[in-house]
Structures are given as C-alpha cells and as structure tokens.
Amino acid sequence: MKKRLFALLMAAVMLLGLVACADTSDDGPSGNYNANLQPGDPETWLSHDKVTLTVLTNEGSSTENPPASNDLPFWKFLEEYTNVHIEWEVASAVGYTEVVSTRLSAGVELPDIMMINTIGNGEKAGDNGVLVDMAPYWDTHFTNTNAYWDAQGVDFESHITTGDGNIYALVGMAEPVEGHITLMYNTDWLKTLNKEVPTTLDEFTDLLRAMKQAGDLNGNGVDDEICFTAAGFAGLMDCIGTAFGLEQYESWDAFASKDGKVYSEYTSDNMRNFLEYLNELFNEGILDKEIASMNASFLAEKIASDRVGVFGYYSSFAISYGQLTPRAQKEKNPYGEYFTLGVALASKYNNNKGYFMRRERAVGAPTAITTECDNVELACRWLDTLYADPNVLNVRQYGIEGEDWKKGENGEIEILYPADGSPRDISSKGCGQIPLCHFQTVAQLTEGMDQYPWYQQQYERMRTESEWKTPTVPHLQLFQDEEKEIMSMYNVDVKGVFGEWRAKFVTNKSNIKTEWDKYLQEMKDMGSDELTGAWQMVYDRTIGAQ
Template identity: 25%
Template sequence: MGLKKKLLGMAGVALCSTLVLGACGNSSDEGTGEKKEVAINHDSQFPIIKEGEELTLNIMAPGVGMAEWEDMPTLQDYQEKTGIKLTYTTPPSADFSTKLNLAFASGDLPDIVYGAGSQALTASMEIDYGSQGILLPLEEYITPEIMPNLYALTQEDPSILKSITTPDGHIYSLPMISRNATSIWWQGPMWYNGTWLDNLGVSELPKTTEELQELLTRFKDEDPNGNGQADEIPLTDVDMNSTRVWLMAAFGLRTRGIQVDDDVVSYTPTSENYKAFLEYMNTLYDEGLLDKEVYGQSDEQKKAKGENNQLGLFADYFSFFTTGRSEAEAMNDPMFQPLTSEWAPEAKIPGSPRISRGTFALTNVNPSPEASMRWVDYFYSEEGTKYIEQGPEGVLWEYQENADGEKVRVYVDGIDTDNTEDERGKITPAYGLTTPNIVIDTTGEYHIRKTADEEPDTRFSDWVAQETAEKMEDIAEVPFPLLYLTIEENDKVAATATDLTTYVEQMEAKFITGVEPLDNWDDYVKTIEAMGIDEYVEVYQTAYDRWKAN
C-alpha cells in the first residue's frame, strides 16, 4: 500500500469498533434490541459493566479492513476488557450510505452507528432523526463521571461542544478530534523544489506576492533543473484545488465561499480581494509562470512532471508524493511560506477546525446508552487511541527490553514490516475510517520498532511538524466554524450553493486563463447577486450568531 493511502487512512483512524444490527449486510449474531438496565461499574475504567451483568450491542459501520470485524483481535480483546459483547453489520463502505438510510427508513436499527462520518450520517440526518427521537441526545453523558476523556477535551476546547450541538440544543453524534501536528492544515501544503532553490542560490523564501512572482520568473528563465531546455513549470496544480487557498490567503481570504471576520459573514467570491487574487493569477498565467495545463490535467499528469524534475512550486500532502523522491530528499523541499500583499499586510492562512462529525451515534433501540458512551470514551485518551490503532500487546507488537533496559514496542515475529498498514487492517477496524477518537502523533513509547535497539526514524515527521509550527501554527484561522443549519435554513441554501459553486468555479478558470476578461467583473457580481447571495449570506450569519451564543 502506498504511503499516501496509509496517511489518509491514519488521518481518520484511531478507530474502535462499531457495528450495527439490521438488514445491511454481513451480520453476525443479532442482539435483542430490548431495553435492559445493566449495572455500570463506576469504580474503575474496566470492565464497564459489573461482574455478572450481560450486555450485547449491535454496531453498524462501513466495512473496511482486511478481515471480518468479529475476527479482529482488537475487538475481541476489547470485549474482554469491557464485558460488553458486540455484533457487527459492516456493509461495504461504497454501499454504507444506502444501507444506513435503509436502516433508518425500515426501523431495523443498530444500537450504535460507528465510523459513518458526516458524508453518510449527514448534519440534516442528525437533526431530522434526532427530532423524531430515533437518534438519542448524547450531551447528558458527556460528564466527568461517564466520559472523563471526552469531557476533558471539551473543557480544553469549548469549540468542540459548540460544533457538535445542533440548533435544538442537543448532541446527536460524537466527533473525531484531531490534535496531531498537521491537523491544522486546511489541506496539503505547497512545496518548493529545494534542488532548484539551491541551484539558483535562493536562501530566503518569498514572503510577498511580488517576491513570489520574481522567484517564479527565475524558475522559468534560469534553467534551474539544469537540462539546457526551457521545460520548467514554475507553478502547477490540478484545477487550482490546493494552490488556491494558499495564494488567496495573501489577499486576505481564507476560503472561496463563506467566511467570517469580526463576527461578520461574507461571501468572498464577490469581494474586491478576490478580484485582486484573480488579477494576480491571470498575470502569472499570462507570463507563463502558472502551468498552462492547470485546468484539466490529472493528478497523475502533475506527478509525471514532478518526477521529471519540471516543477518549482506545487501542492501535495508531502512533496515526494509529486516528485517520487525519498523522505530524506523531501526534507530539502521547504514548505511554502505564507505571503502578504497590499491586501493583507499580515500573513494569515486557512486553518482546519480539527473536528469531524458523525462518527458515533446511538439509536432509540440501544439497551444501555450509558454503557455505550463509556465504551467509546476510552478512545478519546492517548492510551485508548493507540490501543485501537495498534491493537493489544502480543498481536501486532510486543514489549521487549533494549540494551538500556527500557521496555519498548517491537513488531512481533511474522509481521510484514514493509506493509504495516495491511497488517493493521487485519487486527483492528481503525483502518481508513473517520472514527470517534482523538488523533495524535505516534511518539515516544508508542513507536513500534523492528528491533528493540533500533531507534525510530522520526526525522521526516519531526521536520514536517517543525515546518508546520514555524510557518502555519500561529497564523492559521478557521474561515468559518463547523456548525449546523436548521432544516429550514438548509432548504434555503442547498440549491443556491450548488449553482454558486458551479458558476464561481467556471468563472475562476475563465478569469485566470483570460477567456473571460476581468473587465466583465461587474457582470459576474450581478449574476451572483441574482442567484440570491444576500439571503444566502443572511442564513449563514444567523447560523453563526447562534453558534457563537452557545
């Protein structure tokens, strides 16, 4: 499995189990669905229910991983820890949304919906099924006694509760909370070709839009790849999907859409700042500094250019995903330095809210909501999230003593250490899902080594964390908070949002490539106004005011 897939899987993982009862595929034993009071153990973390008590929970989750969930050692071990038996319904992830909707429509419900994510368990579904009493309110269980780990996180960051609370004041799903070094990234950064910088004697990265244009011009004119051909492409992307946000930030914009500044909501694609951004990008395009194939090329075509050493500045999760180089070589490719301009005298970049909703919900057939919430809380701790990622001792890893007498984690015999993600997929469902847990970096005692005396090679991850801290951490701002619209508000904006996105995307490409002259800007703005942008912004202003007041 490629590293990019591994990283994308890990970004959502820290998973736990989840299952679901019902007519959705691959069911094992089904629970009774009967309401049953069980005695909860409040004296220690495990077991969750007192000795002699019995509880079976049905979990519905997207089917991912390399094994059936009932055969996964992590889930088997967790049943022993908690005293709670689990049954699973895990339709293929491609069919999960359909199967989940069918379960709600038929009333053939699981006790727990796990790892669905907001694409399957949407915000409108939470509000709709919550108001009908099909999804249970969860806020009463987020207490120091029942969920000490999640409760502590919400006290450290009040925006968590604000962002998972629906307009009726209830919480119907729990989030994945990301706190790893790169979790502030809005998306993959831009990276400079470090070899080109060295060849041109560049010791300081551009800090303004003018300085960037000057460097891109040098990339174009001074043969930094040294092949004697004018084949350099100073700046590229695929449809501007990643580059856009980083360069828009130099014009005071953190998104191409709804943004809030000083509690005032606006739609950025009609702003003078956005017009200035388009003018800048059009200049880069006209001067041959922006790839002429930026609109229309595939990611594979972009990578082919990178592997051919033709790119000077480009976006990707890591630079070596585009260049094909090693991690060690990628450490010579510096992360983009956020820019300033006359439109933004201070550098700001878009930051992620670091919360993903829809990862854990309880239905009204759940026999013990408190036990269910205790069950998931463990994964909001450092120990618990690494447990669900790496499994229990003796399966993927074991403790061994190194030459200094320290206990360290080492892969057990028989593990293919060149394909550890596939190995994890056999033992835990924490494999490519957005799950209810806290995502943190694997450091210190949680590093798994090939041998006890091998020091983990963390140079690349440490370097990325340092680049992020130096260039992003203090200037990242969420463009607009993660919040819920009411059903009525959502109905008002849904159709308009689709039309706006389509039109703005088309016009951006035309303006930047010169197909549409920017002299027609006023007509463009009038078209957006005719789509109902004022009412659209008003809806989000109301939603923001409600979110802030919580």
C-alpha cells in the same frame, strides 16, 4: 363488584405503564452507568457479560488501511479492554453515501452504531426518531471525551449539538494546528537555483519565475516542467489563499467577517486579487495548464515523472509523493527529503503576516447510535472509550504496547522501531486511522515522523513561525432552522457558480478584468446576498453577542 372493578382498573393501569415503558426510545440515563462489574473484573470493562454491538462503517477511501475487522490487533485489544464484542458490517466505500441515505430513510435493518454522511443527515434522521439523542448522556457517559477536549480548550460539544439541543451524531475532530495543507517545494530544484523557501508572496512569485526561466530543471531535455500545481482548484486555494487574506479552507464555506459585518469571500476583493494572480501565473506558463482537471492521482503521476516544482497538499504528502520521484526510486531511500515544506506567505494582503487557518473543526463522517440499539448506555460508553480513553488513545496513536512502544521509567511513551530499519507501520494493525470518525491527535499525525528529521524540523517551523488564525465566523453547527433553510435553498447553487467562474477566470476562458461584474451579478441572482444574510444572523447571535 367494586373490588373486581378496582382490580381491573389497576391491571389496566399497569398494562398501560408497561406499554409506555416498553417504548424503545429510552427515557434517559439511569444515573451513572452501572457496568454490573463483579469483583475480579478488570476496571476497564464496560459490562460483566460480553455484549455484542453491531457497527456499520465503510472500508475507507484508500486501500492503504485495512478494513475494520476483529482480526486486527487494535480491535482485539479493544474487545479485551472493554469486554464488548463488535460485529462489523463493513460496506463498500463505493456508494456509501447512497447506502446511508437509503438506510436511514428506510429505517430498516439498522445496526446499533453506524457511520453516517453528514451532521445534517444525522439531525434529520434524529428528528424522525431513527437516531438516538445522546445529549442526556453527555455529561455522565462521555467523561473521557469531555476531559480530553477541556484540556485542549476546545468546545467540542458545540460542534455536535443541534439548534434544539440534541446530539445525534459525534464527529471526529482534529487537534488544531495539525495536518495542514501547505506549499511544498522540489528540494532539488531549490538547490539548483540556490534559493530558499519563500516567506513572502513576492519571494514566491520570484521563485516560480526563476523556475520557469531555468528551463530544463529535471534534465530530460523536454520542456515539460510544471512550476506550480495542486490536486485541483480547491487545493490550490487551500495552500496559498491565506496570502490573499482569505479564510476559506477545505470544505469550509467561504464567509468571513470584518468589524462585525459578515461578507462572502467568493465575491470579495481578496478573491478577485487571488484569481487575477493565478491567472497571471497561468498566462506565464507557470501554473499547470491542466489545473481544472487535476486530482490527487494525476498529481502523483506528474510528481513521479519529476515534472513538478511546487505543489500544495497535505504536508504528509511531502513524504509519500516524495518517494515517487525518480531520485527517491534510484536512491531507494524512503527517508530522504525530496520536497521541502513551506511556510505561510506574507503579503500586502494580510498585513505582512503569513498565517494558516486554525482548524478547530469537525472532520470525518459522523458516528451515530440508532434507535434499534438495545443497549444505548453501553454504546455511549463504548464510543467514549474508543475516542478518548487515555489507554485506548495510546494504542491508537502509537501502536500495540510492547511491540510498537513501551512505557518509560517516568511513564512517558518510548517509541520502538522495527529491528530491520523498515518504516514503522501501525496502520496495518488497525491503529492510526480507524474507520469511525475519531480525534486526530498531534501524536497520530506526527506518527513515525521522527524517522524523517527534516520533516519534523520543517513541520515545527510551520507550526511556530506562522500565525494560526481562528475563523471570524461561527461554525455551521450553530445554524438554526431558518438559517438552515436559507442555506438549503442557495448554498449548492452559489458554490456552483463560483466554481465555474473560478475555472473560467484562471484558465482564461473569461477575462477577469472585464467580466468580474458579470460574475458578481450572477452570484447575486443565485442568492449570494441571502446566504450572507443568514451568516450574519448566526454571527449576530453568537460571536457578535459577546
């Protein structure tokens, strides 16, 4: 009798143990990843048996790069390299945000790996057990990634770790100092006016005024010249804001600190000076009258009509947009210089030292592993390989070995060019930009640029002649629950108020001199002070504590 009972008890315990272990959310790494490789398997394989992972991503917002598929040489290479087969689900970029939100929320039909919208989404989904916490695997399975960023001196981990110490999604990251938004000047107009690229704000203003004065610079007899424009208001701030002491860049929240005190750039005197300046330009007919409704494709149209004197955008567009100009089309020379890259402008607002903001920040939509994945450790290793394995990086940056590059005698990379003189094209092979977030390297961003010597020279000047400042506030990932709540409550509204008044002040719908205080009051009513308070809290806890 006792024996039977005991046996039953043991069985029950075992069963319970079985059930407990059957929990699909893993209990942590099993030491170093064991790829079960057999003798004869290439070292780079992640598993002896060919495993399949399903990956969800979108096609990317431009049709320039082909959507991910196993037909592309890059992915073929990766499959051979790792022995992991990928089943792609490439969704439309249209409405991808909604797709991700919906699928994460519903928690059904999830792939093994997926591209999500924001780190914030990832955190919420992770808290609810939809995404895998990669923190336990970070040191053991992401060795390549760790090595890569350690060599750069960048604390990548802090960008992806939540306040609770979890890592639910990986972001891409750009090596600092690359692919920046800058001012670009119409080369022909500069020559006609016999002027150089300005290095100070005053020189810049003089140049613009000279352009305006000169009148018919594109020689078509119509007064349609636009001296200064950008792909929208945000782009305008990005290319010239630093001349006014602003730190805001791209989608960074506009907060900065001075002497330990955090302040909102939106309501600062710097911003006021900046907007007044823009308003002046607008009134003089220098700034594009349509600046409020500009976007990248409208900008392209204007440049193609040879109407633009100066614009601000990512530096690589000096090449792309330059090719749209009539002269480029006539000369059929894709390597010519049609727009000249500028440098950061010095002014009395930034102590006469022009600077760019050093972009140590996350880029791209994050990638996460979902809890439907049966092979979490493999997925981690795969991601690590994709991002930072040195050989994979070479292929991603330079193209297929043997076709686009080869290893020189001392092991350095030698770029190979097409025999017919056409521009190098590795993106059609799936190299370069990949549809999962990735690290943007210097090499990748300067890829193919040696065919444009003028660009290389000016790009180098950008990098070396201007100061590269680091932000004076901590980055968003360091926010914790209470601060995040405050952000949730007020951020969208405050940004909205700013956007509205910015447009009104610059385009003369409101008089900045008389209504600035009204604007400040509205910002206050919307919660700007509470937001600043939240940033101050994070600051005190991180940078301030050092």
